[in-house]
Amino acid sequence: MERLSRHLDGVSLFVKRDDCTGLGFGGNKVRQLEYYFGQAIDEEADTILITGAVQSNFVRTAAAAAARVGMECHIQLEERVPDVDALHRSSGNVLLSRLLGATFHCYPTGEDESGADARLEEIAEQLRRHGSRPYIIPLGAAHEPLGSLGYIDAVAELLTQLEQQSLRMDHLVVTSGSGSTHAGLLFGLRAFGSQIGITGVCPRRDAHSQQRRVAGHLEKLASMLDLDPAVTPEDIRLTDVSLAPGYGRLNDATVKALQLTARCEGLFLDPVYTAKAMAGLFHLAEHDQISGNVLFWHTGGQPALFGYGEALFPQV
Numbered sequence: 001m002e003r004l005s006r007h008l009d010g011v012s013l014f015v016k017r018d019d020c021t022g023l024g025f026g027g028n029k030v031r032q033l034e035y036y037f038g039q040a041i042d043e044e045a046d047t048i049l050i051t052g053a054v055q056s057n058f059v060r061t062a063a064a065a066a067a068r069v070g071m072e073c074h075i076q077l078e079e080r081v082p083d084v085d086a087l088h089r090s091s092g093n094v095l096l097s098r099l100l101g102a103t104f105h106c107y108p109t110g111e112d113e114s115g116a117d118a119r120l121e122e123i124a125e126q127l128r129r130h131g132s133r134p135y136i137i138p139l140g141a142a143h144e145p146l147g148s149l150g151y152i153d154a155v156a157e158l159l160t161q162l163e164q165q166s167l168r169m170d171h172l173v174v175t176s177g178s179g180s181t182h183a184g185l186l187f188g189l190r191a192f193g194s195q196i197g198i199t200g201v202c203p204r205r206d207a208h209s210q211q212r213r214v215a216g217h218l219e220k221l222a223s224m225l226d227l228d229p230a231v232t233p234e235d236i237r238l239t240d241v242s243l244a245p246g247y248g249r250l251n252d253a254t255v256k257a258l259q260l261t262a263r264c265e266g267l268f269l270d271p272v273y274t275a276k277a278m279a280g281l282f283h284l285a286e287h288d289q290i291s292g293n294v295l296f297w298h299t300g301g302q303p304a305l306f307g308y309g310e311a312l313f314p315q316v
């Protein structure tokens with residue numbers, strides 16, 4: 001990213017394009033869903049249940065994967081973002097999930113992970129009574145981070161690509177939402193013997209809470225794989241500089257990152273995750289916390305842009 005790098009003192013910026021993972025407009029959830037759907041197919045499920053924010057990329061990609069393997073998909077949309085407009089509820093990922101034929105359910109709050117999971121269980125129970133075989137993709141941090149396995153695979157892919165292109169990375173920056181991607185990448189890097197630093201940028205909760213969440217995923221991965229890459233707490237680096245005023249809500253630095261990336265590189269970020277991550281990357285560079293070759297892991301999410309049209313460019 002030569003032109004964008006000119007805005008970053010001491011940083012040569014590269015991008016890993018996981019917005020191009022292919023299925024149903026792509027994004028990081030495609031790599032995660034490979035493992036959930038593997039398990040669902042093993043269990044001979046015929047219906048997928050998943051919960052997320054109104055503009056969730058995870059539910060949209062799950063609906064696409066369900067279509068692809070011939071399963072039904074039930075999605076539960078949680079009210080995580082206050083005061084949203086009509087576009088937010090009808091366009092972007094909502095439009096795509098409709099097109100994919102998903103059945104919609106609503107959940108009235110957005111900060112109740114165990115409640116949202118419990119409601120999925122209730123829907124699953126109803127479906128079972130009608131003869132379906134449902135499979136739940138859970139939200140809460142107490143569950144095994146199955147999706148992180150896709151990001152351990154992604155590290156193997158990255159290290160091969162770096163070797164083929166004779167490139168060396170000093171640092172990696174990625175969004176840390178549920179933490180599945182961040183934990184998978186960190187675990188994978190250390191398990192494959194790479195010491196590349198990685199910083200997660202928080203779009204959802206403060207750095208302290210996110211640190212605990214990622215640490216929990218790492219512990220579970222170690223026991224799932226019976227492998228301990230000895231990740232230290234200091235290795236779980238996080239920043240929440242671009243979080244305010246909260247999940248799914250814009251701020252000036254985020255809008256600037258979105259515009260600058262588009263205008264320098266013709267590359268679209270999304271308003272909820274990757275633009276916040278890029279704003280975090282700018283902050284880290286300005287404060288000399290990263291330098292050299294930095295890899296920005298683009299986790300996708302661009303369909304949400306269309307749900308944020310009015311928020312980004314208000315009509316007068």
Ligand SMILES: *Cc1c(COP(=O)(O)O)cnc(C)c1O
Nearest residue numbers: 057177178179181273299300301
């Ligand atoms: C879900 C999502 C993330 C966060 O990934 P986690 O694995 O949940 O941390 C980042 N970017 C986009 C575009 C997403 O949809």
